[in-house]
Amino acid sequence: MATGTGTGTGTDAAPAARLLAELPPSPAVWCSGLRKRYGRRTAVDGVSLSVARGEVVGLLGPNGAGKTSVIKMLLGLVRPSAGEVLLLGRAARDPRARARVGYLPELFRYQPWLTAAEVLDLHVRLSGVAVTDADRRGSLALVGLADRAGDRVGGFSKGMQQRLGLAVALVARPELVVLDEPTSALDPLGRADVRDLLLSLKQRRVAVLLNSHLIGEVERVCDRVVVLDRGRVAASGTLAELLGRRELRLRLGGVAAAAERRLAAAGRLTRSGDAFTVELSDDAGDAGSTAVPDLVADLVGLGVRVHAVEPGRITLEERLLDILRAGNGGEQR
Amino acid sequence: MTATPTGAGAARTAGTIAALTLREAARRRVLLSLAALTVVLLALSAWGFSRIGSEFGGLTSGEARLAASTVLNLVMFGLSLIAALGTAFLAGPTLAGETESGIALAVLARPIRRSAVLLGKWLGLVAFGSGFVAVAGLAQLLVVLVTVGYWPPGPATGLALLAAQATVLLTLGVLLSTVVSPMASGVVAVGLFGATWVAGVVGSVGAALDNASLAQVGTVSRMLLPTDGLWRGAMNAFQDPTLLAQLGPEVGQSPFVSASPLTPVYLGWAALWVVLVLGLAGVVFQRRDL
Numbered sequence: 001m002a003t004g005t006g007t008g009t010g011t012d013a014a015p016a017a018r019l020l021a022e023l024p025p026s027p028a029v030w031c032s033g034l035r036k037r038y039g040r041r042t043a044v045d046g047v048s049l050s051v052a053r054g055e056v057v058g059l060l061g062p063n064g065a066g067k068t069s070v071i072k073m074l075l076g077l078v079r080p081s082a083g084e085v086l087l088l089g090r091a092a093r094d095p096r097a098r099a100r101v102g103y104l105p106e107l108f109r110y111q112p113w114l115t116a117a118e119v120l121d122l123h124v125r126l127s128g129v130a131v132t133d134a135d136r137r138g139s140l141a142l143v144g145l146a147d148r149a150g151d152r153v154g155g156f157s158k159g160m161q162q163r164l165g166l167a168v169a170l171v172a173r174p175e176l177v178v179l180d181e182p183t184s185a186l187d188p189l190g191r192a193d194v195r196d197l198l199l200s201l202k203q204r205r206v207a208v209l210l211n212s213h214l215i216g217e218v219e220r221v222c223d224r225v226v227v228l229d230r231g232r233v234a235a236s237g238t239l240a241e242l243l244g245r246r247e248l249r250l251r252l253g254g255v256a257a258a259a260e261r262r263l264a265a266a267g268r269l270t271r272s273g274d275a276f277t278v279e280l281s282d283d284a285g286d287a288g289s290t291a292v293p294d295l296v297a298d299l300v301g302l303g304v305r306v307h308a309v310e311p312g313r314i315t316l317e318e319r320l321l322d323i324l325r326a327g328n329g330g331e332q333r
Numbered sequence: 334m335t336a337t338p339t340g341a342g343a344a345r346t347a348g349t350i351a352a353l354t355l356r357e358a359a360r361r362r363v364l365l366s367l368a369a370l371t372v373v374l375l376a377l378s379a380w381g382f383s384r385i386g387s388e389f390g391g392l393t394s395g396e397a398r399l400a401a402s403t404v405l406n407l408v409m410f411g412l413s414l415i416a417a418l419g420t421a422f423l424a425g426p427t428l429a430g431e432t433e434s435g436i437a438l439a440v441l442a443r444p445i446r447r448s449a450v451l452l453g454k455w456l457g458l459v460a461f462g463s464g465f466v467a468v469a470g471l472a473q474l475l476v477v478l479v480t481v482g483y484w485p486p487g488p489a490t491g492l493a494l495l496a497a498q499a500t501v502l503l504t505l506g507v508l509l510s511t512v513v514s515p516m517a518s519g520v521v522a523v524g525l526f527g528a529t530w531v532a533g534v535v536g537s538v539g540a541a542l543d544n545a546s547l548a549q550v551g552t553v554s555r556m557l558l559p560t561d562g563l564w565r566g567a568m569n570a571f572q573d574p575t576l577l578a579q580l581g582p583e584v585g586q587s588p589f590v591s592a593s594p595l596t597p598v599y600l601g602w603a604a605l606w607v608v609l610v611l612g613l614a615g616v617v618f619q620r621r622d623l
């Protein structure tokens with residue numbers, strides 16, 4: 001963008017430029033108080049979220065929670081009833097904010113009368129970014145469509161169209177990629193491909209906002225998760241924050257008072273019969289920590305018979321169900 | 334980076350979308366069915382004109398010219414109807430169809446303004462409609478020249494006005510397709526086109542009968558949707574200028590003879606109408622949730 005006004009002389013422009021370069025980059029996505037009403041129904045009700053540069057954020061929630069509506073408002077496809085959106089540091093009202101944004105819609109359809117390669121050419125031209133022919137073919141190859149580049153999209157299967165959509169989202173060297181259920185039509189192999197693709201984006205510091213119902217997928221690739229429920233943010237945070245600390249489940253025999261004190265010293269203890277659960281502190285839960293073997297050795301030393309030791313962590317799925325059930329319970333009172 | 338949606342960027346977007354629209358027209362069935370319809374019409378008219386030529390062989394050349402010039406207008410009306418149907422049914426799917434199917438989602442998420450996309454679609458459709466009118470119309474005029482030896486006084490003006498008529502109708506189609514479904518927009522546009530044509534005929538009958546309120550019908554409808562007015566201007570450019578003198582005052586009653594050429598004021602109104610309707614379509618499209 002030729003916004004530089006060329007008035008600065010070389011001597012004082014350089015430090016200013018350096019200063020600008022050292023500023024922390026604006027987040028890839030920032031929105032505040034997003035609200036959308038469709039007639040009398042409020043689909044999105046005061047959603048604020050942000051995605052930092054290079055961060056992969058999962059957008060979760062039940063059907064009709066407003067995930068797609070939020071995404072469409074971020075991209076200027078739906079007019080928010082209220083709220084503000086910044087994309088890559090620019091107000092989303094300005095189309096230029098989307099210059100480095102790739103998008104795979106939930107409803108993915110591409111001009112059926114064009115070939116796959118022509119669809120990519122069209123999107124490259126519209127994005128205003130220079131992409132070499134090799135790179136275009138590369139992004140088709142990335143989604144496994146290299147040998148179908150010259151075929152009309154009208155003859156593509158649903159999954160092939162979604163793959164093409166992924167290529168379209170990735171072709172113009174985006175700094176932010178927004179994927180609305182990117183694997184809904186994909187075979188298991190395709191899902192694995194998308195997972196690898198997301199990890200490679202993460203490596204290249206491309207920000208990703210991912211909406212998916214496949215929680216395992218989200219859990220594996222996302223740094224942070226935002227849970228929407230009935231148009232509001234029900235929970236958000238890093239996976240560690242959301243899933244809580246690790247815990248240790250033990251089945252023990254012959255536990256005396258001293259052994260119980262030793263267990264309590266390791267973390268908050270709950271007991272039911274011979275089953276003990278210890279919530280480990282953050283560093284004790286780390287893989288490299290010796291806290292668990294130390295505890296087991298001490299217990300054995302105290303004469304405890306150790307039947308089972310099982311490190312555990314609640315899954316994102318369990319946590320999500322908890323969050324959503326709690327939300328619904330609160331509403332039904 | 335050149336991704337500026339202002340000025341050059343918007344022009345480039347509009348150009349890209351216009352080219353895309355033309356490619357769509359070429360690859361979809363529209364072009365094929367238009368070509369088939371046109372060939373049928375041209376063949377029928379060639380046969381008809383050759384009959385006129387032989388039937389009127391014994392008559393004065395004036396009568397033959399008169400018949401040829403009237404029939405030419407009749408055939409040109411058929412042609413303009415094909416152009417109108419074709420562009421109206423292309424305009425619908427290209428906007429409403431794309432928003433309905435989801436094709437527009439990925440496109441409009443690019444760093445482009447919706448108004449530029451709409452303008453591009455419109456330009457593509459205008460190029461398509463005008464191209465069709467030019468090629469098919471010229472072919473028709475040549476058929477008439479070969480069969481009965483008649484060449485109209487203002488062929489270029491006539492064809493330009495036919496193209497303008499198609500442009501008016503497809504602009505209406507574009508506006509409609511931003512608010513209703515693709516099929517409905519085509520049907521409504523063609524329906525309105527037919528209605529103003531009928532209203533124009535009613536108006537000219539009224540004028541011939543000196544019935545002011547009946548004449549008013551034609552005038553008002555010609556203002557609301559300028560297709561019929563432009564069509565009358567086109568007819569005037571195609572018909573033999575001696576026709577009016579020969580036919581006398583009852584000329585206004587025929588829907589295929591036009592008494593007077595278009596006024597610049599009316600042309601100006603038609604242009605303003607197109608700009609207003611396209612602007613309105615732009616506003617509606619801009620505000621639309623996809």
Ligand SMILES: Nc1ncnc2c1ncn2[C@@H]1O[C@H](COP(=O)(O)OP(=O)(O)OP(=O)(O)O)[C@@H](O)[C@H]1O
Nearest residue numbers: 038043061062063064065066067068069070106622
């Ligand atoms: N165009 C529309 N007109 C009216 N209501 C709409 C429209 N789009 C969405 N809604 C409503 O907004 C709410 C949120 O819809 P949205 O598509 O954002 O949900 P979602 O979280 O993406 O769900 P899913 O997981 O099923 O894709 C729903 O109640 C839906 O009925």
Ligand SMILES: [Mg+2]
Nearest residue numbers: 067068069106
């Ligand atoms: Mg959705």
